[in-house]
Amino acid sequence: MNAGAHAPGRLAETPDLDGxxxxxxxxxxxxxxxxxxxxxxRREEVLFHEGQTDYDFFIVLxxxxxxxxxxxxxxxxxxxxxxxRFLGELSLLTGQAAFFSAxxxxxxxxxxxxxxAIRGFCAQDSALGDLILRALLLRRxxxxxxxxxxxxxxxxxxxxxxxxxxxxxxxxLPHRWIDVETDPDAERLxxxxxxxxxxxxxxxxxxxxxxxxxxxxxxxxxGLPATARHEDVCDLAVVGCGPTGLAAAVYGASExxxxxxxxxxxxxxxxxxxxxIENYLGFPTGISGAELAERASIQAAKFGARLMVPAExxxxxxxxxxxxxxxxxxxxxxxxxxxIATGARxxxxxxxxxxQFEGAGVWYAATLTExxxxxxHPVAVVGGGNSAGQATVFLARHATTVHLLVREDSxxxxxxxxxxxxxxxxxxxxxxxCTVATQLLGQSTLEGVVVEQMxxxxxxxxxxxxxxVFIGADxxxxxxxxxxxxxxxxxxxxxxxxxxxxxxRDGASGDGGDGSEHAPMLLETSVRGVFxxxxxxxxxxxxxASGVGEGAMAVRLVHEHLADRTPAAMRTLQYxxxxxxxxx
Numbered sequence: 388m389n390a391g392a393h394a395p396g397r398l399a400e401t402p403d404l405d406g407x408x409x410x411x412x413x414x415x416x417x418x419x420x421x422x423x424x425x426x427x428x429r430r431e432e433v434l435f436h437e438g439q440t441d442y443d444f445f446i447v448l449x450x451x452x453x454x455x456x457x458x459x460x461x462x463x464x465x466x467x468x469x470x471x472r473f474l475g476e477l478s479l480l481t482g483q484a485a486f487f488s489a490x491x492x493x494x495x496x497x498x499x500x501x502x503x504a505i506r507g508f509c510a511q512d513s514a515l516g517d518l519i520l521r522a523l524l525l526r527r528x529x530x531x532x533x534x535x536x537x538x539x540x541x542x543x544x545x546x547x548x549x550x551x552x553x554x555x556x557x558x559x560l561p562h563r564w565i566d567v568e569t570d571p572d573a574e575r576l577x578x579x580x581x582x583x584x585x586x587x588x589x590x591x592x593x594x595x596x597x598x599x600x601x602x603x604x605x606x607x608x609x610g611l612p613a614t615a616r617h618e619d620v621c622d623l624a625v626v627g628c629g630p631t632g633l634a635a636a637v638y639g640a641s642e643x644x645x646x647x648x649x650x651x652x653x654x655x656x657x658x659x660x661x662x663x664i665e666n667y668l669g670f671p672t673g674i675s676g677a678e679l680a681e682r683a684s685i686q687a688a689k690f691g692a693r694l695m696v697p698a699e700x701x702x703x704x705x706x707x708x709x710x711x712x713x714x715x716x717x718x719x720x721x722x723x724x725x726x727i728a729t730g731a732r733x734x735x736x737x738x739x740x741x742x743q744f745e746g747a748g749v750w751y752a753a754t755l756t757e758x759x760x761x762x763x764h765p766v767a768v769v770g771g772g773n774s775a776g777q778a779t780v781f782l783a784r785h786a787t788t789v790h791l792l793v794r795e796d797s798x799x800x801x802x803x804x805x806x807x808x809x810x811x812x813x814x815x816x817x818x819x820x821c822t823v824a825t826q827l828l829g830q831s832t833l834e835g836v837v838v839e840q841m842x843x844x845x846x847x848x849x850x851x852x853x854x855x856v857f858i859g860a861d862x863x864x865x866x867x868x869x870x871x872x873x874x875x876x877x878x879x880x881x882x883x884x885x886x887x888x889x890x891x892r893d894g895a896s897g898d899g900g901d902g903s904e905h906a907p908m909l910l911e912t913s914v915r916g917v918f919x920x921x922x923x924x925x926x927x928x929x930x931x932a933s934g935v936g937e938g939a940m941a942v943r944l945v946h947e948h949l950a951d952r953t954p955a956a957m958r959t960l961q962y963x964x965x966x967x968x969x970x971x
Contacts, residue, residue, distance in 0.1 A: 398451060398453060398464075398467050398492055398493075399467065400451065400467050400468065400469040400472075401466040401467050401468070405525060406518075406521055406522060406525060407522055407525035407526050407529060408466060408468065408472060408522065409472075409518055409522055410470075410471035410472055411446065411471050411472075411473065412471075415515055416446065416448075416471070416498070418508075418512070418515075419446065419498065419500065419505075419508065420498060422500050422501075422504045422505065422508055423444075423446075423498045423499050423500030423501070423504065424498070424499050424500075425448065425496060425497070425498055425499075426496065426497060426499060427494070427495070427496050428450055428452075428491045428494050428495055428496060428497055429491065429494050430491055430492065430493070430494050431490065431491065431492075432490070432491040432494075433488055433489065433490055433491075434452065434474065434489040434490075434491065434497070435474075435475075435485055435488065435489050436485065436488045437456060437484075437485055437486065437487055437488045437593060438484045438485065438592065438593035438594075439484060439485045440478075440482060440483065440484045440485070440610045442475070442479070442485055442502075443499050443500060443501055443502060444473065444474075444475060444479060444499075444500040444501070444502055444504075444505040445473065445474040445475070445489065445497045445498070445499055445500075446471075446472070446473045446474075446497060446498040446500070447468050447469060447470055447471065447472050447473075447474070447495065447497055448470055448471075448495065448496040448497055448498055449470055449495030449496040450469075450470075450491060450492075450493040450494050450495020450496065450497075451467055451468065451469055451491070451492045451493035451495070452467070452468045452472075452474060452489050452490065452491055452492065452497075453466075453467050453468075453489075453490050453491075453492045454466045454467070454468070454474070454487050454488070454489055454490075455487060455488050455490060456486060456487040456488070456530075456535045456536065457535070458591075458594055465487055465529075465530070465533070465535065466526075467492070470495075473519065473522075474489050475489075475523065475526075476523050476526035476527050476530065477523045477524060477526065477527040477559075477681060478527075478610070479502060479523060480502075480506070480520070480523060480685050481610075481681075481684070481685065481688075482610055483560075483609050483610040483611060484593070484608075484609050484610045486530055486535060486536040486560075486561045487530070487535065505519075506689070510689065520682070520685070524678050524681055524682075527559060527561070527681075528559075528677070528678075528755060530561035531559060531560075531561050531562075531754075531755045531756060532755045532758075532759060533561070534561070534562070534563035534759060535561040535562075535563070536560060536561030536562050536563075536592075537555060537560060537561065537562035537563070537590055537591070537592050537605075537609070538562070538563055538565060538590065538591035538592070539551050539552055539555065539562055539563070539564045539565070539588060539589075539590055540564075540565045540567065540573060540576065540577065540582075540587065540588060540589045540590075540591065541564075541565075541566075541567060541587045541588025541589065542566065542567050542568050542587065542588070543566055543568060543746045543747035543831070543832070544568070544743075544747075544831070545587065545588055547588055547599065548587075548588040548746070549745060549746035550602055551588055551590065551600070551602065551605060552564055552746060553652070553746075554602045554605060554606070554652060554653070554697065555605070555756075556752065556754060556756040556757075557652050557653035557655070557659065557660070557752070558606075558611065558652075558653040558654075558696070559653075559659075559677050559681070559754075560609060562756075566747075567587065568831050568832075569831070569832065577589075580596055582596065582598065585599075586598040586599055587599065588600075590605055590608070592608055592609070593608075602697050603697060603716070606696065606697055611696055611697075619645075619721070620709050620721040620722060620723060621644075621645045621646065621647045621720070621721070621722050621723070622639070622644035622645045622646065622722070622723050622724065622945070622949065623635070623639045623644045623645070623646045623647070623722060623723070623724050623725075623726065623942070623945055624646075624647050624648075624649070624710070624712055624720055624722035624724070624725050624726070625639070625646065625647070625648035625649070625725075625726045625728055626649060626700045626712065626725065626726065626727050626728060626729055627648075627649075627650055627656065627727070627728035627729040627730055627863070627921070627923070628648050628649070628650035628653070628654040628655070628656065628680075628684075628694060628696065628728075629650075629654075629655060629656020629657065629658060629659075629728060629730045629921060629922070629934065630655075630656060630658050630679070630680075630683070630921070630931050630934045630935050630938070631656075631728040631730070631920050631921030631922070631934035631935065631937055631938040632648050632650070632656070632726070632728035632921070632938060633648070633654060633655075633680065633683035633684060633687055633938070634683070634934070634935040634936075634937075634938030634939050635648070635726050635728060635920070635938035635939070635941050635942055636648040636683075636687040636692040636694065637683065637686050637687045637690060637692065638938065638939045638942040639692065639942045639945065640687060640690035640691045640692035641690040642942060642946070644942070644945065644946075644949075645691075646687075646691070646692040646693070647692070647693045647695065647720060647722070648687065648692055648693070648694050648695070649694075649695040649696070649698035649699075649700065649712075649714075649720070650694075650695075650696050650697065650698065651697055651698065651699035651700075651715075652696070652697060653680075653696060653697075654680050654681075654683070654684045654694060654696060655676055655677065655679070655680025655681075655683075655684075656680075656730045657676075657730060657731070657732075657733070657774070657860070657922075658676040658679060658680065658931050659676040659677050659679075659680040659754075660676060660751070660752030660753065660754055660774075661675065661676035661753075661774065661777050661778075662675055662676070662753055662754065662777055662778065662780070662781030663675055663777055663780065663781060664676055664679065664777070664931055665777075665805070665806075666803060666805070666932075667679070667931055667932055668932055677754065679931075698714055698715075698716075699714060699715040699866075700712045700713070700714060700715075700720075700729075700866055701713050701714065701715050701866050702866060702868070702870075703725065703866075703867060703870045703871075703914075703917070704870075706721070707721075709721050709722060709723060710722050710723070710724070710725045710914075710916060710917060712725065723916065723949060723952075724916045724917070724918065724945045724948055724949060725916065725917045725918065726918045726919070726920060726938075726941050726945070727864075727867070727871075727879055727912070727917065727918065727919040727920075727923055727924075728919070728920050728921045728923060728934075728938065729862070729863035729864065729866075729923050730860075730862075730863060730921055730922040730923055731860030731861055731862050731863060731922045731923065732860055732861060732863055733751045733774075733856060733857060733858070733859070733860050734856075734858050734859050734860060734861055735856070736749075736769065736824060736856055736858065738824060738825060738826060738827055739826070739827070740827050741827065743827075744827055744829065744832070744833045744854075747831065747832045747833060748827075748829070748832050748833025748852055748853055748854060749827070749833060749853075749854050749856065750853065750854070750855050750856070751855075751856055751857075752855075753768075753777070753778035753781050753782055753855055757782075757853070757855070758781070758782060758784075758785040760853065761782065761785060761786050761852070761853040762785045762786070763785075763786070763787060764786060764787060764851070764852060764853065765786060765787050765788040765789070765790065765849070765850065765851050766782055766786045766788075766789055766790070766851050766852075766853040766854070766855065767789070767790040767791075767792060767824070767836050767838075767849055767851045767853070767854045767855070768782065768789060768790070768791050768792065768854075768855045768857065769792045769823075769824055769854065769855065769856050769857065769858055770792075770793070770856065770857030770858050770859075771793040771794060771795050771798070771800060771801045771802055772801045772802055772857060772859070773801075773802055773803055773806060774857040775791065775793075775802070775855075775857035775858075776802045776803070776806040776807065776810060777806065778855050778857060779791050779810055779813075779816055780806070780809060780810065780813070782855065783813050783815055783816055786815070786853075787815065788815050788816075788817060789813075789815060789816045789817070790817045790819060790838075790849050790851065791810065791816055791817065791818045791819065792819050792822045792823065792824055792838055793818065793819065793820050793821075793822065794821070794822070794823055794841070794858075795820065795821070796820050796821050797820070798810065798811065798818060798820065819838065819840075821840055821841045821842050822838050822839065822840055822841065823838065823839055823841060824836050824837070824838050824854070825837050825838065825839045825846065827854070828848070832852065833851070833852050833853065833854060834850075834852060835848050835849060835850050835851065836848070836849045836851055836854055837849075860922070861876075861877065862876070862877045862878045862879070862922070862923050863923060864877050864878070864879060864923060865877075867879075870914065871885075871912040871913050871914050871917060871919070872885050872912065872913040873925075874925040876925075878923060878924060878925035878926075878927075879912055879919035879923055879924050879925060880912065880913065880925050881907065881909065881910050881911060881912055881918070881919050881924055881925070882907050882908065882909045882910065882911065883906070883907070884925065884926070885907050885911070885912050885913040886906060886907050886913070908944045908947065908948070909940070909944065910924070910937060910940060910941050910944055911944065911948075915948070916948050916952075918941045918944060918945065920934070920937035920938050920940070920941045921934040921937055921938065922934065924937070
């Protein structure tokens with residue numbers, strides 16, 4: 388719908404088919420009324436606009452409000468809300484910029500509530516809070532699927548284009564990618580905007596053009612809490628915001644520790660790329676990795692944890708009796724204790740020209756963003772673990788055929804039985820055991836994959852334009868250098884293993900100056916006060932549930948460490964802070 392076509396007679400309220408657009412009851416409206424202000428609305432009034440970061444929570448009491456996105460002259464309608472409906476999407480709670488505008492198309496009345504007030508009320512009323520949060524999450528998912536929000540224009544050959552796209556996808560930012568190599572209108576768009584080839588990629592957002600922006604610049608543009616100077620010493624610095632790191636942030640902040648958690652790319656880690664986690668306790672129908680990450684991030688922020696994304700740790704040092712994290716932007720973060728929860732990154736296929744097709748047919752995640760690209764076409768998935776299985780189940784709902792290439796001779800060799808059984812029953816999934824990908828075909832984009840049967844040596848071509856790779860992972864520990872003791876595969880050793888493998892190195896914390904050995908606690912590394920948990924730790928179970936458990940356990944050990952090395956007066960203060968935050 389064009390910007391000037393706001394004719395109420397042509398608009399109908401969007402039906403609530405999945406809980407994205409619930410209508411509040413009279414009792415819920417009455418409970419919320421004291422927290423806001425009723426006021427009339429006029430036709431064409433903009434309640435909040437695309438790109439705004441400080442908008443309020445609106446409930447429509449009378450009239451109609453249209454949700455639109457896109458630049459003037461090329462707007463489209465996302466939804467239409469009538470009486471009893473509330474406005475907004477996930478950015479309302481995360482502090483990000485709004486990805487659409489709310490325009491009154493039939494005058495009436497709204498209840499306007501400050502965001503802080505609605506957060507406080509929802510924390511008290513869990514039923515209403517969950518209803519609102521669930522709706523906002525579903526609306527964000529819908530925006531991602533529609534390709535709303537940002538426009539990223541560039542070549543898939545450019546590393547910076549791939550970095551921007553990956554950042555947007557991993558952070559669940561609604562966006563649409565326009566490939567200058569394949570889109571016939573891309574060149575005309577760049578000419579109209581006056582953008583030279585060397586200035587690409589560009590991001591179009593809020594009517595502005597960001598020329599060749601860094602990931603950090605994009606983060607600031609959409610309101611993500613990127614790195615900022617942090618002079619004070621925090622109690623706990625968490626490196627990595629996957630399930631383990633987020634669990635530590637929640638428990639650390641809720642128990643009175645000043646907690647800072649940072650991640651180089653996005654909250655959620657590898658789990659956020661999973662379309663459905665079905666064996667996580669308490670979610671019998673499953674939960675997407677993205678929703679789990681969003682809920683955990685909001686929960687951590689509620690307790691006062693500070694999340695910094697993107698912020699990449701590139702070194703760990705001992706300085707002035709504390710631990711110092713060196714960040715890629717030149718800033719430092721000082722902490723009394725550190726939790727390494729950087730997880731692991733997916734391995735890359737050992738085939739030629741792989742890098743050429745990354746972002747142009749080769750993917751390492753299966754989310755709505757990737758599903759939108761491959762809808763209606765055959766795809767191939769490489770891998771035999773749960774990540775590959777979950778991706779297969781999800782992609783089968785969008786692709787015509789999913790070719791699952793498994794190196795092992797049994798589907799359940801490394802995959803949970805429930806998942807393997809489901810895949811076998813799916814009609815549009817072609818499982819090929821003892822099979823590996825050996826060659827990628829195509830010029831600028833992927834056009835096919837050559838696969839080889841390991842037992843016979845027979846090679847065949849799969850005509851797929853999208854290949855999803857889930858073949859195991861390697862730990863993210865290169866930034867640690869030789870600071871903590873690692874095992875032969877690069878995973879962090881903790882507890883007795885750390886002490887038995889190498890001499891104790893107390894670094895920032897020291898051992899009291901007497902040279903005595905200090906036995907590491909269960910999740911403590913070879914450096915006192917530095918802990919490791921989750922997939923990055925040697926011997927971990929590598930499941931979301933165990934990672935969350937280790938994150939919570941690490942906070943308990945951090946408390947013990949701080950109690951041993953903190954004066955009695957400070958311990959009393961920390962106990963009082965903990966009691967206030969947890970209601971003890």
